[in-house]
Amino acid sequence: MHRRTARQVVKCFSVDCSQKSRSLTKTIRSYKMNKITAAKQNSLKIALVSVLALGATTLSGGASAANNASATATATVVTPIAITKSADLVFGSFYPGATTGTVDINTNGARTFTGGPVTASGAAAPAAAKFDVTGQASSTYTIAYAAGVTLTGPGAPMALTQISDLTGAGGATTLAAAGALSAGGTQSIYIGGSLAVGINQVSGAYTGNITATVVYN
Numbered sequence: 023m024h025r026r027t028a029r030q031v032v033k034c035f036s037v038d039c040s041q042k043s044r045s046l047t048k049t050i051r052s053y054k055m056n057k058i059t060a061a062k063q064n065s066l067k068i069a070l071v072s073v074l075a076l077g078a079t080t081l082s083g084g085a086s087a088a089n090n091a092s093a094t095a096t097a098t099v100v101t102p103i104a105i106t107k108s109a110d111l112v113f114g115s116f117y118p119g120a121t122t123g124t125v126d127i128n129t130n131g132a133r134t135f136t137g138g139p140v141t142a143s144g145a146a147a148p149a150a151a152k153f154d155v156t157g158q159a160s161s162t163y164t165i166a167y168a169a170g171v172t173l174t175g176p177g178a179p180m181a182l183t184q185i186s187d188l189t190g191a192g193g194a195t196t197l198a199a200a201g202a203l204s205a206g207g208t209q210s211i212y213i214g215g216s217l218a219v220g221i222n223q224v225s226g227a228y229t230g231n232i233t234a235t236v237v238y239n
Contacts, residue, residue: 101207103157105236111151111213115144118223125219129185129212130192139219150190151213153234159207161238164200168233173217177224184215184232201236 113125119138126134133148135141155163167186172179187194188201190212201209211234 100161100238101156101158103155103161103163103236103238105153105155105211105234107151108154108210109149109152111215111232112146112149113217114146114148115142116140116219117142118219118221118225120221122221123219125217127214127217128192129187129190129194129214131190131214132192137219138221139223151232152190153211153213155201155203155209155211155236157203157207157238159205160203161207162200162202163236163238165198165211166235166237167197167213168231171230171232173228173230175224175228176226177228178220180220180223180228181218182215182230182232183218184213186211186213186234188212200239 111127113127114133116125116135116139119140121138123135123137123139125139126136127148127150128134129150131147131149133141157163165186167184171182171184173182184197185194186196186198188198188209188211190210194212194214198211201211203209213232213234215232
């Protein structure tokens with residue numbers, strides 16, 4: 023077995039130390055690199071958290087910045103339409119004849135005869151019926167009339183054929199089917215008619231009902 027000289031031992035020791043020194047240097051460098059890498063990773067994490075937080079803040083800010091709008095709700099209650107009678111249809115007094123005929127009242131109250139009946143004096147002056155309509159200003163409406171009206175009394179019933187207008191001017195030959203209220207919300211309906219009188223119609227008082235119904239369009 024060979025023995026090492028003192029110089030060889032020293033040289034060997036120097037080599038070992040040099041190798042250990044290099045190894046230690048590498049270890050230190052590796053540690054520093056790992057530390058730097060870890061620091062960078064931490065920096066990236068912090069940056070990512072900051073971005074996420076900023077995004078959340080932006081979204082939250084967008085939500086809180088939402089605007090709103092409002093609308094007004096309105097309603098109009100229309101004045102109900104109404105109709106009232108202000109005058110009756112009056113045929114007045116007359117004599118029957120030996121033939122059938124009619125007694126006619128126009129919308130202006132004028133009375134005429136056809137056939138057998140002739141005029142007779144009496145307390146009640148002939149007149150057209152008048153109905154007053156009220157409601158929402160300038161509104162239009164329809165008018166309906168009762169059909170099959172007759173006047174009944176001591177003798178045979180006398181049939182009534184109605185006519186009407188909205189002016190009371192006379193000359194009407196049909197029934198007004200519609201009307202329009204004035205700016206003040208009023209209008210009148212005038213109703214006349216032709217009363218069929220039989221031969222030698224039994225004397226006495228005869229009555230019947232005429233009806234007008236109004237409805238908004």
